[in-house]
Amino acid sequence: MEKRTINPWNWQKERSYSQAVEVKNAEATLYCSGQAAIDPDGTSSTQDMKSQLEQAIANLEEVITTAGYECKGIVRLNIYTTSTKELWPHFPILQEWIARHGIEQAVTMLEVTGLFETLTVELEATVVK
DSSP: OEEEEEOSSSGGGGGTOBSEEEEESOSOEEEOOOEESBOTTSOBOOSOHHHHHHHHHHHHHHHHHHTTOOGGGEEEEEEEESOHHHHGGGHHHHHHHHHHHTOOOEEEEEEOSOOSTTOOEEEEEEEEO
């Protein structure tokens, strides 16, 4: 697989994403459903935003690795949250995870009026290998 990031500016680097990602000669593509803070038994978290973000990241990583992919293959990450104001102070948690795996991805973050049950953040990814 060949991956090329396109960044006409530099400011997005501080926010840990790329403006666009081009992929050529991919072996396979994995489209992940939104992963949130849901326990293995299907129970939705009632914890705070920080805890839910950490669990959503862990759940996304579990889906990716169970499918036989690597997190560094993420090329698109959509972030849905019920409060960008509440999520933003915890954004370094996501940035550290991105850096640890060497992920270079395009990102969209949306504030929504609600997520399933008690959830406050959800991560949706496209992964290639």
